[in-house]
Every structure is written in structure tokens, then in C-alpha cells.
Amino acid sequence: MKFKALVLDQSGDSVTAEVREVDERLLGEGELTIKVHYSTINYKDGMAITGTGKIVRSYPMIPGVDLAGEVVNSDFEEFSVGDLVVVTGFRMGELYPGGLSQFARVPARWAIKLPESISTRRAMEIGTAGLTSMLSILALEEHQVVPGSSVLVTGAAGGVGSTAVSLLSKLGYHVVASTGRRSEEPYLRELGASEIIDRSELSTPTQRPLLSERWHGAIDAVGGDTLSNILLQTRYGGCVASVGLAGGANFSTTVYPFLVRAVTLVGIDSVMTPLARRELAWSRLARDLDLSLLDKMVSYVSLSEVIDVARRIMKGEVRGRVVVDMDQES
Ligand SMILES: NC(=O)c1ccc[n+]([C@@H]2O[C@H](COP(=O)([O-])OP(=O)(O)OC[C@H]3O[C@@H](n4cnc5c(N)ncnc54)[C@H](OP(=O)(O)O)[C@@H]3O)[C@@H](O)[C@H]2O)c1
Known part of the structure; x- marks a missing residue:
């Protein structure tokens, strides 16, 4: 062959x-x-x-x-x-x-x-990015970050970011999208973002132990100093899903977000996720993803x-x- x-x-x-x-x-x-x-x-x-x-x-x-x-x-x-x-x-x-x-x-x-409702074409439109977004949302849900609360998505105009924004908005979250491309603001609003922030707001290192609370949850595709800053601004009892490293692999933090605000940092891995968890994520994608947004x-x-x-x-x-x-x- x-x-x-x-x-x-x-x-x-x-x-x-x-x-x-x-x-x-x-x-x-x-x-x-x-x-x-x-x-x-x-x-x-x-x-x-x-x-x-x-x-x-x-x-x-x-x-x-x-x-x-x-x-x-x-x-x-x-x-x-x-x-x-x-x-x-x-x-x-x-x-x-x-x-x-x-x-x-x-x-x-x-x-x-x-699943019958997902064609091979749809499956790849969703792909690893969509699966990773859904695994992140499952983790947020398991840490009581529930619809109605605010969730930050970084690298929002990328693959993981775009699928995360659209899934979260369909599920009823208040989505804060961080992007380095302000020209993508209309696109991100169409996907359901309620607030757009510039990625530079999150990328400057700070020595402060904590910053004002801004979001209950976060899906972070960027890593580096961005992840450090996200932790400092996560609300009491919130959860941050660390997904990617588009902005850097190293980050530093104090223990204050964990000790003072009971913030949880969860790692997301789509590569070796057990089959049962994958099946759950794909069934949730079949249910929760707005296909008209996927087309965009x-x-x-x-x-x-x-x-x-x-x-x-x-x-x-x-x-x-x-x-x-x-x-x-x-
Ligand atoms: N954990 C897992 O299982 C898993 C699975 C899939 C992907 N990932 C990781 O998740 C990340 C995103 O993957 P993807 O496939 O969605 O990639 P992608 O489509 O290239 O999206 C990455 C986005 O990050 C932002 N970005 C790029 N360079 C940056 C920089 N230097 N500083 C800050 N932001 C930057 C950009 O978004 P804006 O222009 O909107 O700022 C870009 O669109 C990657 O690091 C990838 O390795 C992990």
C-alpha cells in the first residue's frame, strides 16, 4: 500500500x-x-x-x-x-x-x-484542542467553579482558547478572554466572551503577594509569568487549570494564593488521559459545544x-x- x-x-x-x-x-x-x-x-x-x-x-x-x-x-x-x-x-x-x-x-x-452526532470532520474541528478545553472544564466543575461564575481564558484566539471560550459561554459562565491580538476582539465576542483583556495585563511579573480578586476559574494556555499573575487574581476557593506553555514553561509563585485564598491549581493532560475520562469528555463535547460557533x-x-x-x-x-x-x- x-x-x-x-x-x-x-x-x-x-x-x-x-x-x-x-x-x-x-x-x-x-x-x-x-x-x-x-x-x-x-x-x-x-x-x-x-x-x-x-x-x-x-x-x-x-x-x-x-x-x-x-x-x-x-x-x-x-x-x-x-x-x-x-x-x-x-x-x-x-x-x-x-x-x-x-x-x-x-x-x-x-x-x-x-458518537453518532459527531462526524470525522467535526471530530477534528474539535480535536485535541476541544478535548483539552473540555477536560479543563470538567476539572473546574469538580472544583465547584459553576456556571454563572467568571472564568478567564488565556491565549483565547488560539485553538484551545477558542474552544474553551465557546464552551464556557454556552454553559453560562462569564468569560474573560485574554488575547495579544486586539483585532480578534469581535471574533472572541462572537464566540461568547463577555470581557476582553490585553495579554500584557497578565504578563508583567509582580512582587506583590496577592492582587485583587478577579475570576473564580481560569483555563491557561500561556503559562510563564501569566500563570503566576492568574493565581494572584483568582478568587477565594477558585481553580486554575494549567494547560499550556505558549508564553513560557517556567513560572514562580508564593504559597499565598493557596493558603490565604484556598486556590487550587490543576494540571491538564490530554495525551495520556484514561479512556473513560476521554469518553466522558467527548460525550460532553457532543452535548455542550455550539456547532455554529465551531464553524466560525x-x-x-x-x-x-x-x-x-x-x-x-x-x-x-x-x-x-x-x-x-x-x-x-x-
Ligand atoms: N495539556 C494538554 O494536554 C494540551 C493540549 C493541547 C494544547 N496544549 C498546549 O496549550 C497551548 C495552546 O495550544 P493550541 O494548540 O491552542 O495553540 P495555538 O492555537 O497556537 O494557541 C496559542 C495561543 O497562545 C497565545 N500566545 C502565543 N504566543 C504567546 C506568547 N508568547 N505569550 C502569550 N501568549 C501567546 C496566542 O493567543 P492570543 O493571540 O489570543 O493571545 C495563541 O493563539 C500550547 O502551549 C499547547 O502546547 C496542551
Whole structure:
């Protein structure tokens, strides 16, 4: 079997990326062979494709942390040929060949059969970003951050940010969106943000032990000094979900937000989340995501356009979600 895939190779210290025809030897191991309908471009894919950080562990590698498609061969009795599935995380595109390919092979335990109301296209419009947003919302709910209260979303115009803003607003939260792109204010308001703040409000380090209370919860895709400042401004009993590092991996804090305001900091990991938690998140996405809002945040590209988008996502220039249509010609 020959098919097209985006392939990363290492050349000295740099990483090269090209779309080329490959065969099954580049696929992973597992009981399911999947004809990939759609994949996406996430921040981590941007890092892998541009060779930023040590995301990919061996070369050649097909990148792509998520995919949705149709089972074309199954050696596992719970899956049949024709089943529509979504696979996200499990270190696809890092340790194991990923979704930016017309075919993929994965262990059956990684795959989730799609709820009937979600097509493969919708599944990738939501993708890792949507799943991560929903996992963050589940964590906030479990820490009593309930609809009606205010939640800050940082990196709001990005993939995780956009899906988080739209989910939270549909659920009835007061959404404060932080963005570095003021030009995206109308877009964020359309998704349901009630307040827009400039990312610079949160990015300057402070020596103060606490700041005025502003939000009950936060979903933070930025990290670094932004996360430090978010903790200082979280209300008594609130909860902050740490999701990403678009602004930096290191942050510092005192213990005051935890001791004086009983704030909880929770880590969100979509990569190794247990299957039952994933199924819960996907069922909640099927119920809680306003599909008309999803339409506003998605753009589509072909496999040959992925490298360019990967460069742009690393510069923070991509809005919302970018879906890769495997059947779209360049
Ligand atoms: N924990 C997990 O399981 C998980 C899953 C998915 C993603 N992530 C992480 O979450 C983050 C967002 O992922 P994504 O796919 O949504 O990426 P994305 O679409 O590129 O969104 C990131 C957003 O962060 C903001 N940003 C970019 N550079 C920044 C900087 N230097 N300082 C402050 N803000 C900056 C931008 O939003 P504005 O222009 O609106 O400011 C950008 O759109 C990444 O760090 C990613 O690795 C984690």
C-alpha cells in the first residue's frame, strides 16, 4: 500500500519536513488500520514540524497528534471495518507515527468510536484542542467553579482558547478572554466572551503577594509569568487549570494564593488521559459545544499546506482551529 504522508527527518541539528509517498513501513503498530479523513495542526505539531523543543523522539516520523477516520482493517473484536473513530494523544506524532498521513495504524485501546452526532470532520474541528478545553472544564466543575461564575481564558484566539471560550459561554459562565491580538476582539465576542483583556495585563511579573480578586476559574494556555499573575487574581476557593506553555514553561509563585485564598491549581493532560475520562469528555463535547460557533473558528487546509501553517502557529498567528483534509488537493 502506498499513500501520502508528511514526513519529518533529521539533518544534523535541524529537522526537515516534506509531503511524500510512503508505504506501510512508516506506519505504527496496532490492531487498527485507519483511513485518515482529517487531522489537525496543534501547537505541539507546530513545535514538531519546525523542530522546536524535543517533541519528536525518533526519525523519520509522521507528525500529527490527532486524527479521525474510518477503520479499514481491525484485528480487535470491538472494532469493525467501517467504524468511524477518533484518536488523540498517546504520543502520536512524537514517539509513534501520527495523523498527518492518509493512513495510520494504532493500538485499538487508543481509539474512540465517534458518537453518532459527531462526524470525522467535526471530530477534528474539535480535536485535541476541544478535548483539552473540555477536560479543563470538567476539572473546574469538580472544583465547584459553576456556571454563572467568571472564568478567564488565556491565549483565547488560539485553538484551545477558542474552544474553551465557546464552551464556557454556552454553559453560562462569564468569560474573560485574554488575547495579544486586539483585532480578534469581535471574533472572541462572537464566540461568547463577555470581557476582553490585553495579554500584557497578565504578563508583567509582580512582587506583590496577592492582587485583587478577579475570576473564580481560569483555563491557561500561556503559562510563564501569566500563570503566576492568574493565581494572584483568582478568587477565594477558585481553580486554575494549567494547560499550556505558549508564553513560557517556567513560572514562580508564593504559597499565598493557596493558603490565604484556598486556590487550587490543576494540571491538564490530554495525551495520556484514561479512556473513560476521554469518553466522558467527548460525550460532553457532543452535548455542550455550539456547532455554529465551531464553524466560525475553523479553517481547512490540504496536507501540502501544513508546513506553512506550522510555522505560523509558532508565531501565534493562527486563529482557532486548522483542520487538515486528507482528500483535499493542494
Ligand atoms: N495539556 C494538554 O494536554 C494540551 C493540549 C493541547 C494544547 N496544549 C498546549 O496549550 C497551548 C495552546 O495550544 P493550541 O494548540 O491552542 O495553540 P495555538 O492555537 O497556537 O494557541 C496559542 C495561543 O497562545 C497565545 N500566545 C502565543 N504566543 C504567546 C506568547 N508568547 N505569550 C502569550 N501568549 C501567546 C496566542 O493567543 P492570543 O493571540 O489570543 O493571545 C495563541 O493563539 C500550547 O502551549 C499547547 O502546547 C496542551
